[in-house]
Amino acid sequence: MSERDPERSMSQTVRAQLALRDMILSGRLRPGERISELQAVEITGVSRTPVRLALVRLEDEGLLQAIPSGGFMVKAFTxxxxxxxxxxxxxxxxxxxxxxxxxxxxxxxxxxxxxxxxxxxxxxxxxxxxxxxxxxxxxxxxxxxxxxxxxxxxxxxxxxxxxxxxxxxxxxxxxxxxxxxxxxxxxxxxxxxxxxxxxxxxxxxxxxxxxxxxxxxxxxxxxxxxxxxxxxxxxxxxxxxxxxxxxxxx
Amino acid sequence: MSERDPERSMSQTVRAQLALRDMILSGRLRPGERISELQAVEITGVSRTPVRLALVRLEDEGLLQAIPSGGFMVKAFTxxxxxxxxxxxxxxxxxxxxxxxxxxxxxxxxxxxxxxxxxxxxxxxxxxxxxxxxxxxxxxxxxxxxxxxxxxxxxxxxxxxxxxxxxxxxxxxxxxxxxxxxxxxxxxxxxxxxxxxxxxxxxxxxxxxxxxxxxxxxxxxxxxxxxxxxxxxxxxxxxxxxxxxxxxxx
DNA sequence: TTGTCCATTTATGTATACATATTGCACCCA
DNA sequence: TGGGTGCAATATGTATACATAAATGGACAA
The missing domain is CATH 1.20.120.530 (GntR ligand-binding domain-like)
Known part of the structure; x- marks a missing residue:
């Protein structure tokens, strides 16, 4: 019960952000790959609202890139x-x-x-x-x-x-x-x-x-x-x- | 009717972002002032979801500052x-x-x-x-x-x-x-x-x-x-x- | 009069239903 | 066979209802 405390203490948005960042940096989400909100919901287990916030935050963190028609993809670096x-x-x-x-x-x-x-x-x-x-x-x-x-x-x-x-x-x-x-x-x-x-x-x-x-x-x-x-x-x-x-x- | 086209063509999020940015830069929202989501909803006329997105964007634009307990305030500069x-x-x-x-x-x-x-x-x-x-x-x-x-x-x-x-x-x-x-x-x-x-x-x-x-x-x-x-x-x-x-x- | 605590109110955080735009596939026509 | 059109599936955009936490104000006691 005590081990869940750190996870429970943070907001869903932060949790989603951490989970997605981990997926990206570990390479499980490949550069250039589109990452849909529904997919992100499945990965993180939270609803679309905080997931969307997390995606926006990861975008200005520089890990994601906005797609003109909407949505995000994993950024690729040379x-x-x-x-x-x-x-x-x-x-x-x-x-x-x-x-x-x-x-x-x-x-x-x-x-x-x-x-x-x-x-x-x-x-x-x-x-x-x-x-x-x-x-x-x-x-x-x-x-x-x-x-x-x-x-x-x-x-x-x-x-x-x-x-x-x-x-x-x-x-x-x-x-x-x-x-x-x-x-x-x-x-x-x-x-x-x-x-x-x-x-x-x-x-x-x-x-x-x-x-x-x-x-x-x-x-x-x-x-x-x-x-x-x-x-x-x-x-x-x-x-x-x-x-x-x-x-x-x- | 044609004059409304440019306004209609952009998303509610962008519209809210522009409206709020204008309010901030024109000084109608004073530095240090807390800006609640409901208040922003009244100003922009859009619902809370896009307003919130706009607030986040204005935060990493540098015009707003996140309040630790939640919400945002207008940033003050020396x-x-x-x-x-x-x-x-x-x-x-x-x-x-x-x-x-x-x-x-x-x-x-x-x-x-x-x-x-x-x-x-x-x-x-x-x-x-x-x-x-x-x-x-x-x-x-x-x-x-x-x-x-x-x-x-x-x-x-x-x-x-x-x-x-x-x-x-x-x-x-x-x-x-x-x-x-x-x-x-x-x-x-x-x-x-x-x-x-x-x-x-x-x-x-x-x-x-x-x-x-x-x-x-x-x-x-x-x-x-x-x-x-x-x-x-x-x-x-x-x-x-x-x-x-x-x-x-x- | 002042300080503290509790109730009330108002804020943000979250989930979800609905609206609309985009994408991709299949089918039809040239 | 190639290309274009239209529909279906799926994506994001938006609104709103509900949950929960923070702030506020008043009442009571010291």
Missing amino acids: ERDILDSIELRGTLEGLAARFAAERGASARSLEPLKECLADLDQLVRQDPVSVEAFSAYVTMNARFHALLTELSASPPLIRQIDRVSALPFASPSGFVMAQSALPEAHQILLIGQDHHRIVVDAIENREGARAEAVMREHSRLAARNLRLVLRNRTHLDLLPALALLKSSAE | ERDILDSIELRGTLEGLAARFAAERGASARSLEPLKECLADLDQLVRQDPVSVEAFSAYVTMNARFHALLTELSASPPLIRQIDRVSALPFASPSGFVMAQSALPEAHQILLIGQDHHRIVVDAIENREGARAEAVMREHSRLAARNLRLVLRNRTHLDLLPALALLKSSAE
Whole structure:
């Protein structure tokens, strides 16, 4: 009875949204496939009204695409689309870092970020990095990026970054897990952590341009990971989000 | 009968969305004010289902804010929010210009942009600029920015720029009309047009960094206009979108 | 007079019935 | 056999009734 509590506590709309998102990201609904409301009702077990709301929300989340004549289909992404989304996130996070630097983030507000940095250092220091450490890194890395975004103190920018990061393959931690299976893993992790260190330093010293440039470059590590994984094609299973890739002949 | 055609041709959802958006931007619904579904039903004349859809759409358009306990309220913006939104748009348009330059926009695809540039030149050349010319400039300017965005050939970026520009005060032409009443009007117009010229030149010569920098600076003209208008406070009527400004003691 | 609790009212969340538009298939005609 | 037309099936769009949760106001007690 207690195990049903979390499910009971949320609205039907949210439940439908989660169920459908899961179906899409896991690849059970293929890119380009039309997803009718009735079908969605069967999948989620809720009625058409909340299902429709969930579909609209998934559309502006970027996972679905509206069909001109009505209804929705699962969006398909090219490799280029994904790379552009990563560059886009990098650009926005760069702007956030610049804002943080220019507006003089207080020493107190920088404290959580520094703590997060130290925690990441702990995890990265291991060699080889255990799978658990990788998993912990993913969580902590997401926290670092979230804290950095907040430091911009700009609601419109924060909102926009959140929207871009909603696409799983564009999120800061989207490709970290893939690294755990790549030979270049540890080195890339170390480089990424160095970026983290530099951006905090730049913000502290009010070096806006430097902070911005570093965050932009930082996002390109994710692009590098993506390319490595796609060329190897051995560890695609670690990246369920790639189910949305167009003509994925997996 | 024929005059009702355009109204009849669109869905109730779209109609409700337009009606509510108009109410918000015209200031008849004040920032922070809760807007209940029943109230929206009375305003729009359609039933709750499409009204609700419209409210959700206006939320991710950025005009409404969800209330945690349910329902929506009209979003309030600070002057800083607006300035940040403009900087955000400039950053994204800068990225678009860089993409266009780096990816080698073809001479053929640059053609419409150059035509648009020439048209703008025509309009700017007048001194003083007539009100009709200003109005034409607004239209043509919007077209220029749209074409430039398209040149990036990046669907994710285009999507994001469209979302930012949906906020009326963040759109490329949001503050042009205000210029028509400012003494600095003509000069700012000329500078803006020079930016246009430079960015086309930079794209043509594959100078990505230059194209990006110019578009960023270009957006700051809008920021300048905003500050001028707010300091003068004489021509606020030209900018209905400012109804969303927090504590606007107009 | 003020604070708290309960009742009432009004809001949103959900389901479903009905209206209308779109799509696809079959059949007929050229 | 190819193409077009029309009907049937199925999709989305809309309205509304019902369920449930939140907000409000009044009454009573401290």
